[in-house]
Amino acid sequence: MENLVLQALSGLASASSLFLVAAGLTVIFGVSRIVNFAHGSFYMLGAYLAWTLVTTLPRGHLGFWGGVVAAALATGLIGLVVEVLLLRRIYRAPELFQLLATFGVVLIVQDLALLTWGAQDLLGPRAPGLRGGTEILGLRFPDYELFLIVVGPVVLGLLLLLFHRTRWGTLVRAATLDREMVGALGVNQRMLFTSVFFLGSVLAGLGGALQLPRESVNLHMDLSIITEAFVVVVVGGLGSLGGAALAALLIGELHAFGILVLPKITLVLVFLVMALVLVVRPHGLLGKAPGPAHGGAGSAEPVIGPAPRPLLWLGAAALATAVLLPLLAGDYALSVLTEFAIFVLFAASLHLIMGPGGMASFGHAAYFGLGAYGAALAAKWLAAPMLLGLAAAPFAAGLFGLLFGWFCVRLSGVYSAMLTLAFAQIAWSVAFQWVEVTGGDNGILGVWPDSWAAPKLVYYYLTLALCLGATLLLRRVIHAPFGFALRAQRDSALRAEAIGIDAFRTRWLAFALAAVMAGIAGGLFAYAKGSVFPTFLGIPRSVDALLMVLLGGVQTLSGPIIGALAYTGLQEQLVRLTDLWRLILGGIIVALVLFFPQGLAGAARARWEASRGDA
Amino acid sequence: MATLEVEALRKSFGGVQAVRGVSFAVQPGEMLALIGPNGAGKSTCFNMLNGQLRPDAGRVRLLGQDITGLAPRRVWRLGVGRTFQITATFGSMTVLENVQMALLSHHRRLGQLWTPVSRMDRAPAEALLARLGMAAQASRPCGILAYGDLKRVELAIALANEPKLLLMDEPTAGMAPQERVGLMALTAGIARERGIAVLFTEHDMDVVFSHADRILVLDRGALIAEGAPAAVRADPRVREVYLGSGATQGGH
Numbered sequence: 001m002e003n004l005v006l007q008a009l010s011g012l013a014s015a016s017s018l019f020l021v022a023a024g025l026t027v028i029f030g031v032s033r034i035v036n037f038a039h040g041s042f043y044m045l046g047a048y049l050a051w052t053l054v055t056t057l058p059r060g061h062l063g064f065w066g067g068v069v070a071a072a073l074a075t076g077l078i079g080l081v082v083e084v085l086l087l088r089r090i091y092r093a094p095e096l097f098q099l100l101a102t103f104g105v106v107l108i109v110q111d112l113a114l115l116t117w118g119a120q121d122l123l124g125p126r127a128p129g130l131r132g133g134t135e136i137l138g139l140r141f142p143d144y145e146l147f148l149i150v151v152g153p154v155v156l157g158l159l160l161l162l163f164h165r166t167r168w169g170t171l172v173r174a175a176t177l178d179r180e181m182v183g184a185l186g187v188n189q190r191m192l193f194t195s196v197f198f199l200g201s202v203l204a205g206l207g208g209a210l211q212l213p214r215e216s217v218n219l220h221m222d223l224s225i226i227t228e229a230f231v232v233v234v235v236g237g238l239g240s241l242g243g244a245a246l247a248a249l250l251i252g253e254l255h256a257f258g259i260l261v262l263p264k265i266t267l268v269l270v271f272l273v274m275a276l277v278l279v280v281r282p283h284g285l286l287g288k289a290p291g292p293a294h295g296g297a298g299s300a301e302p303v304i305g306p307a308p309r310p311l312l313w314l315g316a317a318a319l320a321t322a323v324l325l326p327l328l329a330g331d332y333a334l335s336v337l338t339e340f341a342i343f344v345l346f347a348a349s350l351h352l353i354m355g356p357g358g359m360a361s362f363g364h365a366a367y368f369g370l371g372a373y374g375a376a377l378a379a380k381w382l383a384a385p386m387l388l389g390l391a392a393a394p395f396a397a398g399l400f401g402l403l404f405g406w407f408c409v410r411l412s413g414v415y416s417a418m419l420t421l422a423f424a425q426i427a428w429s430v431a432f433q434w435v436e437v438t439g440g441d442n443g444i445l446g447v448w449p450d451s452w453a454a455p456k457l458v459y460y461y462l463t464l465a466l467c468l469g470a471t472l473l474l475r476r477v478i479h480a481p482f483g484f485a486l487r488a489q490r491d492s493a494l495r496a497e498a499i500g501i502d503a504f505r506t507r508w509l510a511f512a513l514a515a516v517m518a519g520i521a522g523g524l525f526a527y528a529k530g531s532v533f534p535t536f537l538g539i540p541r542s543v544d545a546l547l548m549v550l551l552g553g554v555q556t557l558s559g560p561i562i563g564a565l566a567y568t569g570l571q572e573q574l575v576r577l578t579d580l581w582r583l584i585l586g587g588i589i590v591a592l593v594l595f596f597p598q599g600l601a602g603a604a605r606a607r608w609e610a611s612r613g614d615a
Numbered sequence: 616m617a618t619l620e621v622e623a624l625r626k627s628f629g630g631v632q633a634v635r636g637v638s639f640a641v642q643p644g645e646m647l648a649l650i651g652p653n654g655a656g657k658s659t660c661f662n663m664l665n666g667q668l669r670p671d672a673g674r675v676r677l678l679g680q681d682i683t684g685l686a687p688r689r690v691w692r693l694g695v696g697r698t699f700q701i702t703a704t705f706g707s708m709t710v711l712e713n714v715q716m717a718l719l720s721h722h723r724r725l726g727q728l729w730t731p732v733s734r735m736d737r738a739p740a741e742a743l744l745a746r747l748g749m750a751a752q753a754s755r756p757c758g759i760l761a762y763g764d765l766k767r768v769e770l771a772i773a774l775a776n777e778p779k780l781l782l783m784d785e786p787t788a789g790m791a792p793q794e795r796v797g798l799m800a801l802t803a804g805i806a807r808e809r810g811i812a813v814l815f816t817e818h819d820m821d822v823v824f825s826h827a828d829r830i831l832v833l834d835r836g837a838l839i840a841e842g843a844p845a846a847v848r849a850d851p852r853v854r855e856v857y858l859g860s861g862a863t864q865g866g867h
Binding site: 302303304306476477479480481482483484485487488490491492494495496497498499500501502 | 665686687688689691692697699703704705706707708709712715716717719720721724725726727728729730731732733735756758772776
């Protein structure tokens with residue numbers, strides 16, 4: 001019994017820290033509608049800055065608490081700079097492009113932090129005055145944790161006061177409800193957005209700084225917190241402060257007790273709860289359905305016509321290169337080319353969901369990984385030959401695509417994307433924790449092609465044929481009635497329904513088809529690598545796919561193909577050339593978002609049309 | 616048999632009774648206008664007919680079949696075409712493709728994965744557009760079309776379903792006066808030729824009185840008059856609703 005109480009208290013402390021970060025995220029989203037991936041980076045910066053300040057400043061109360069507050073404010077200033085230099089320019093861009101930009105910031109911050117503070121974990125001092133513990137029901141509980149438990153509600157109270165008792169707060173709430181109306185009333189939106197971003201970043205920085213006495217500061221803090229913060233924000237309802245508090249409480253306690261009750265599925269538990277909440281309440285616990293979309297939400301998507309002649313030539317040239325070049329290439333180059341082919345299909349499959357489907361997926365790697373595991377498990381447990389393994393891949397991926405998709409495609413926008421992420425994380429956790437079957441972190445080794453396909457050149461051609469065939473099939477589908485129906489429900493749900501299109505069914509089948517295609521890519525990847533690991537289904541790989549599609553452009557299928565080649569090639573080269581590949585890649589992503597908001601293919605298309613004068 | 620029969624339809628939003636027991640019928644080939652001042656409940660009434668809104672009470676029957684509360688896509692399947700007050704078309708498709716989509720849906724071919732749309736139902740779509748005077752615009756994207764032209768596209772989409780009933784919510788809003796008369800004359804011609812029952816709402820009284828066979832007048836959710844244009848025009852209650860009757864009642 002005493003143990004349970006302490007466990008609940010420690011859950012409260014986690015909830016409190018989580019709330020600080022999530023509050024910043026939700027406030028920023030509410031006003032600017034930006035899904036800020038970089039929020040986790042601000043949290044990490046807050047922790048690092050606090051470490052530097054606290055260890056440099058004289059010891060004692062002033063040094064510690066002054067350092068923490070100064071770190072939070074400094075983080076706020078960094079957020080402000082990012083808003084003014086980058087985000088301010090892209091508020092009108094599509095949601096996913098903003099996401100891409102903030103992800104560029106994540107990469108940049110990671111390398112800058114590495115350069116500044118080094119790769120090793122940093123341990124901060126404990127908080128003066130809160131080093132000891134207090135006896136609660138005969139057990140000692142750390143004072144600092146008690147302090148954290150108080151911080152959350154205090155910050156919530158202050159924020160509520162700020163939002164309900166000041167003119168600025170009223171404007172923020174108004175902008176959360178209807179941004180355009182606030183603009184029409186003559187409010188200086190720039191100032192409002194910038195100040196909100198500052199506040200949100202301060203909260204993230206504070207959240208990070210307050211972790212100093214609890215855990216070591218390291219370079220993985222950003223992505224681990226951002227996933228949790230997103231979960232909290234989405235479960236609570238985007239833009240809802242009270243919802244964030246409630247969800248933080250729920251998630252914090254879930255962590256605390258999950259370990260006691262169900263240690264085997266701790267990693268899944270949080271995402272299971274999120275999935276459950278979203279299925280029952282599609283807009284989170286306290287979230288409201290967004291009002292009717294305003295007319296100017298985005299310019300109409302371009303018409304998809306037959307490919308222009310130069311593009312056909314370019315495609316033919318690329319195909320010739322893909323077929324002939326390997327004859328001269330060595331084993332390493334062949335492996336790289338094989339990966340190129342696989343990622344082209346992977347990106348093309350995601351494009352079906354994002355482009356014609358108009359949905360976002362943050363968890364597309366799930367189907368890539370499920371394909372890989374499908375093949376590997378068939379090989380390991382059934383001793384299946386390669387072709388059977390390759391057939392099992394799309395089957396496994398498609399089956400789960402049908403299952404997960406049935407839930408995901410009912411929601412829209414960020415909620416739908418977060419649900420795809422939740423399912424991907426569940427799949428990842430199962431691969432990671434079900435050691436008996438999947439080998440856990442060690443993966444499944446020895447997934448090699450049959451002897452006839454063992455030579456790298458043969459396997460490359462096999463991969464090329466399958467990936468190319470599947471990609472062309474996707475193109476065919478996009479141009480066929482089904483693909484048009486998919487675009488129809490994206491363009492106008494009202495009209496689609498009025499002419500007899502079942503939007504849910506169409507989206508669902510498209511989601512499953514994309515999963516099947518990703519599964520083929522995953523299966524081929526498994527045999528190419530000879531092994532599968534949980535990372536195949538991880539968030540970074542989902543983000544890779546997202547980046548490929550967005551870099552290339554979502555409008556036409558040439559986008560993800562070009563994006564996949566550019567991204568895979570760039571990463572490959574950068575990793576070989578420099579340790580700072582994240583910095584450079586992040587910089588390139590940010591530059592692309594600023595200067596080519598339609599993606600590479602979109603920009604080329606615009607230029608081509610302008611040159612012909614019929615744009 | 617009447618194409619559409621509406622019986623004691625009711626709908627409230629919160630405490631506001633938007634439609635209070637409306638009943639009427641539309642015959643094949645008939646142009647029936649539903650008019651009334653702003654807020655009379657026209658659009659609410661309309662949206663209940665094709666399933667966009669579920670009525671609180673009452674029945675909607677299409678050719679004798681009860682369709683009350685069916686989803687819009689099922690209502691379409693039973694042979695109802697619809698145009699919207701604020702046009703809704705597929706902006707990323709050309710005018711022709713928009714009509715092709717409606718035809719493909721009518722022929723139940725939208726699930727096909729192989730043959731490109733560009734080769735399916737092209738000729739009938741072109742014929743339909745030619746009939747509505749939109750042939751020249753066929754290859755333009757709907758996203759950049761003028762509003763009046765979008766109204767025509769919507770009509771083409773609705774007609775592609777070979778409808779028995781055509782529901783047109785403000786079909787000429789946003790059009791030039793010359794165009795309005797032309798479009799409604801065209802609609803009336805097609806309706807009579809094919810025996811389509813047409814129910815439309817309209818603000819432009821010239822359009823209403825020159826093209827409707829019969830007129831329903833709705834005020835504050837209830838029908839206050841029904842009949843031939845001349846009769847409705849002469850009805851004192853209609854005059855009161857539209858013009859007010861300041862002299863006798865002192866305004867309200």
